Every structure is written in structure tokens, then in C-alpha cells.
Amino acid sequence: MAHDFPNHLVAGYGRYLNKGYVRFRETQEQLAIYGQRPDVMVISCCDSRVTPEGVFHAGPGELFVVRNVANLVPPYEETDGQHGTSAALEYAVRVLKVKHIVVMGHAKCGGVHAFRENANAPLATGAFIGRWIKLLEPAAIAMACMPVDKLDDPQLAMEYAGVRQSLKNLATFPFVDEAMRNEGLKVHGAWFDIGSGDLRVMDPETSKFESCAPESFAGEVAAG
Ligand SMILES: [Zn+2]
Secondary structure, three states, X not given: OOOOOOHHHHHHXXXXXHHHHHHHHHHHHHXXXXXXXXXXXXXXXXXXXXXXXXXXXOOOOOEEEEEXXXXXXXXXXXXXXXXXXXXXXXXXXXXXXXXXXXXXXXOOOHHHHHHHHHOOOXXXXXXXXXXXXXXXXXXXXXXXXXXXXXXXXXXXXXXXXXXXXXXXXXXXXXHHHHHHHHOOOEEEEEEEOOOOOOEEEEOOOOOOEEEOXXXXXXXXXXXX
């Protein structure tokens, strides 16, 4: 076949057929027939180092995932426009009726870094990243007013603040609010440290992030 599809992707696909597909063949056949019923939605960054299925060791059909720059949830709005993340959220909550939504931030986030470096830079006509990461502005304001984290690592503090803001924005969607009140939907903040593999989960009462590694792994993920 004549195509310039990358060879390493074809080779990787071959390994998938040998290992991944064989392993999950029955599950996938069932999923194809009966459809998906994931009970968890994950909103994470596009960053190639942060893969929800990898972090949660999840197979096909387990996680409904939307990824965008800096793992942001925009606030609910009724304006015209192509609201991809909001559309995924709507499908997850109204159709799939997921029970949990996890907003997963991460270390060394380029989107957060870009916001911190260029928060006030004029936007180029037609550019998208600047407009998108403006969603972090309320997070920066909230962080300045109520610093729940020590600010000795401003990048980390902003990554946490971005997750908190996305959780706030989630609640502005009427169908999310409704599902949280009446259908037991729970929303969670989390943050993944690429280098150490540490996953921290936000305590909804204190808004602080703490490692959730099982006891047996506590020594393996460095508290960094
Ligand atoms: Zn990122």
C-alpha cells in the first residue's frame, strides 16, 4: 500500500495487535456490541507525558477522556462557538451518566507555563492558545487572594490553581450541578508528577493536594 503513514506507528500497531488487542479482545468485542459504559470521565492535558489510561492502568471502555491544553474546563456559556470540551462533558454526564469526573493537572505543564510567561501579551490574530489559556486568569486571581499553597514554586501553585478553577467551572454547567445534587456525581481534582509518578488528589475541604499512592508504593514516588 502506498502511504507515508509513519513506520513506527505501523510497527507499534503491530505490537498492539499482538499484545493489547489479544489481551482485551473479548472486552472489545463486548464493547463493540453493547457500547461503552465508563463510570469515570478524565479531563487531562494534551501533554504526551500524561496519559490517563497509563496513569490509571485502565483498559478499553474504562475511562471517557477529553484532553486539551492545560486540562481546562471552560465555564458554561451559551454563545455560538465550537465548545469541544463542553460537548464531551455534556455527553459524559447526560448520556453516559458517569459517576466521577477527574480533572487531572500535571507537573511542567507547558500551557500553564505559557500563561505565566505571557499572561498579558497581546494575542496574535487567529491564534488559539493565548485565548484558551486566558481561562486561567480567574485561577491566578483566586490564587493571589487565597494562597492555599506555599508559593515557593509558582509553576506548581498555578497548576494546582488551574485544577481548582476547572472544578469551579464544572459546577457552572447546569447538567453537572444537577447530577451532583441528585445523581451522586462526584468531581475530583488531581495532579500528576511526571518524573516521580506521584499522583496527588485534592482534598475538597482544604483544597490541598496530597499523594494517593497506596502504602506499599509510598517509598517509590518521591515526595517532590
Ligand atoms: Zn499540560
